[in-house]
Amino acid sequence: MKTLIFPAFLLLGAAPSARAVDFIRQIQLIHNQSIVYDIPISGTTGSIASKTIEGDGAVFQLYAYPDQIYSPFTIADVNVGTLVNANIQLDSNLVNLNLLGIHLNISLGGTDPSDPGATRVAEKTVGTYFPQASVTLTSEDTYYPPRTRADRPYGFKLSIRKLLAQPTGVTTYSGPTKITLEREYKLYDSTSYNPSTNGSGQGTYSSAYEFTKNGDFADPSIYQSLPAARPTKAVGEETFAAYVQVNAAGSMARVSASTIQVWPVAEATIDGIDDGKRYLGVPPNVKTTLKDLYPDSVTYAQIYKGAANVGTTGYIIPSTVLSYNTFSPQNAMVPIAEMEKGITTDGTYTIEILTTTPFNQRKPEVLASKSFVINRSLDVQGYIGTSN
Amino acid sequence: MKTVVRTAAALIALATPLLSQQAAPAGQRSSGAGLAVLPSNLKAPGSRVITDAELTALRSARNGGQDPKPLPPKKHGFSLVEMSTILAFGEQSTLLPKGSIISCPDALKARIVTTPSGTVVPWQEFLAANRNWIVTTEVELKQVRGEMPLPQAELQTLKSRGLVAIATLNGCPVTVLPYSPANLSK
Numbered sequence: 001m002k003t004l005i006f007p008a009f010l011l012l013g014a015a016p017s018a019r020a021v022d023f024i025r026q027i028q029l030i031h032n033q034s035i036v037y038d039i040p041i042s043g044t045t046g047s048i049a050s051k052t053i054e055g056d057g058a059v060f061q062l063y064a065y066p067d068q069i070y071s072p073f074t075i076a077d078v079n080v081g082t083l084v085n086a087n088i089q090l091d092s093n094l095v096n097l098n099l100l101g102i103h104l105n106i107s108l109g110g111t112d113p114s115d116p117g118a119t120r121v122a123e124k125t126v127g128t129y130f131p132q133a134s135v136t137l138t139s140e141d142t143y144y145p146p147r148t149r150a151d152r153p154y155g156f157k158l159s160i161r162k163l164l165a166q167p168t169g170v171t172t173y174s175g176p177t178k179i180t181l182e183r184e185y186k187l188y189d190s191t192s193y194n195p196s197t198n199g200s201g202q203g204t205y206s207s208a209y210e211f212t213k214n215g216d217f218a219d220p221s222i223y224q225s226l227p228a229a230r231p232t233k234a235v236g237e238e239t240f241a242a243y244v245q246v247n248a249a250g251s252m253a254r255v256s257a258s259t260i261q262v263w264p265v266a267e268a269t270i271d272g273i274d275d276g277k278r279y280l281g282v283p284p285n286v287k288t289t290l291k292d293l294y295p296d297s298v299t300y301a302q303i304y305k306g307a308a309n310v311g312t313t314g315y316i317i318p319s320t321v322l323s324y325n326t327f328s329p330q331n332a333m334v335p336i337a338e339m340e341k342g343i344t345t346d347g348t349y350t351i352e353i354l355t356t357t358p359f360n361q362r363k364p365e366v367l368a369s370k371s372f373v374i375n376r377s378l379d380v381q382g383y384i385g386t387s388n
Numbered sequence: 389m390k391t392v393v394r395t396a397a398a399l400i401a402l403a404t405p406l407l408s409q410q411a412a413p414a415g416q417r418s419s420g421a422g423l424a425v426l427p428s429n430l431k432a433p434g435s436r437v438i439t440d441a442e443l444t445a446l447r448s449a450r451n452g453g454q455d456p457k458p459l460p461p462k463k464h465g466f467s468l469v470e471m472s473t474i475l476a477f478g479e480q481s482t483l484l485p486k487g488s489i490i491s492c493p494d495a496l497k498a499r500i501v502t503t504p505s506g507t508v509v510p511w512q513e514f515l516a517a518n519r520n521w522i523v524t525t526e527v528e529l530k531q532v533r534g535e536m537p538l539p540q541a542e543l544q545t546l547k548s549r550g551l552v553a554i555a556t557l558n559g560c561p562v563t564v565l566p567y568s569p570a571n572l573s574k
Contacts, residue, residue: 035562063468206459225456298426366433
């Protein structure tokens with residue numbers, strides 16, 4: 001096996017500190033045996049010099065221990081969504097890390113459900129003969145990390161470079177000649193919107209692809225296929241990962257991956273009004289229960305005269321307007337008060353709950369509607385007479 | 389943990405306490421309620437939300453009838469436990485690179501386990517709590533590659549003192565390949 005020896009660099013920031021909760025694992029094959037080297041990380045950004053890379057390459061894995069202080073619900077700035085970025089340059093023997101948001105995204109990592117304690121957040125394989133791959137997932141929602149709704153398609157792009165059939169001047173090539181693309185999923189709990197802590201609800205899909213040539217490959221509309229009872233209420237994430245085989249035993253190392261979160265379609269119910277019923281006055285105690293509102297959405301109730309007719313713009317009830325711009329779906333219960341401001345003369349009225357999301361060019365979609373009849377005047381038919 | 393907050397005056401019951409801490413950067417819509425958060429360019433309603441049947445039909449048409457089938461997770465190798473040696477003592481256990489324990493007295497061999505037990509803690513934390521029976525020994529790159537033998541006399545001393553020796557390179561734990569003269573020729 002050809003060996004490339006690089007001068008060993010001094011490790012930066014590797015002095016073990018009491019606060020280090022994460023580590024990078026460097027694995028490489030020397031004399032056909034795996035050598036493992038664990039580098040602790042303290043801090044959230046910076047660079048770490050790895051152990052000398054020898055042989056044909058190395059696998060770098062970034063593990064993070066769940067840290068109680070960094071629970072996702074305590075992070076105020078949800079724009080800290082930069083996925084862990086670990087750049088490894090083979091020639092400089094340096095691993096550049098941008099760990100901002102590592103704890104927010106800790107639930108997005110972990111490909112092996114049996115990883116105990118620490119979660120694998122990122123993995124990268126580098127080597128002389130290793131191809132470079134880049135997987136990107138895009139959604140109509142421009143939020144980062146990528147997310148989409150259960151009913152909306154997302155785009156996929158894979159670019160492969162430096163995949164060699166047989167390098168010139170090397171008689172026995174034992175490096176990878178193909179990239180295997182796999183699609184994996186992880187289900188979230190439908191109420192907490194988080195993956196389970198014991199690794200259940202994960203799996204792969206039956207479709208896997210192999211690429212043997214360099215190039216760019218894309219599929220602009222992929223629908224999520226999470227195994228949920230109702231397709232519109234699927235909650236979880238899907239990952240496209242590119243793997244190469246690194247040794248004769250068939251161990252696969254990841255060269256690139258991208259994950260997209262899937263949030264369910266919102267639903268609403270209107271309580272306090274019976275559909276089609278006649279009311280003598282404005283119905284009191286009307287409320288709407290909203291479930292799984294999209295993290296970036298504006299939801300409101302409107303009322304208009306006439307039977308239900310999707311597309312009608314009515315009187316928007318001010319106290320029902322609810323806007324969210326956050327990182328997970330929301331639930332709410334909103335009383336519908338001051339409905340009478342939208343009611344003029346007697347007749348049939350329709351009340352609708354609508355929501356706007358980044359999808360469908362932010363056109364509002366009707367979540368629920370009910371129609372009722374208002375008849376506030378009483379006609380008394382009678383006569384006055386006397387009887388002897 | 390989500391908490392549901394309901395106050396007498398509030399019109400809205402929120403499912404997450406995060407909302408009150410939201411500070412939106414300039415130019416970005418913030419969470420909130422009331423007419424103030426209604427988009428100024430609100431369009432006319434387009435349609436009803438999609439139903440399950442409609443989505444299933446749409447998806448099947450796009451996949452040509454071949455929907456991807458969910459399968460159990462696949463093992464790819466280089467998993468955490470496969471590449472690790474696990475030390476456990478008391479309520480804690482920790483993960484070390486496989487082959488990094490270069491010397492272990494027989495009495496303490498029971499502390500090397502195959503699956504972690506109790507709380508899995510980072511290596512530094514475990515070392516700090518167990519300094520009375522674990523020591524680290526700095527090794528050279530040649531010894532890591534199995535091209536130079538380890539100092540056996542030193543390891544014997546550590547063993548007789550009842551200490552477990554962990555190999556480190558520049559302070560970080562590392563696998564040490566068994567010494568074999570054959571490695572030198574490669």
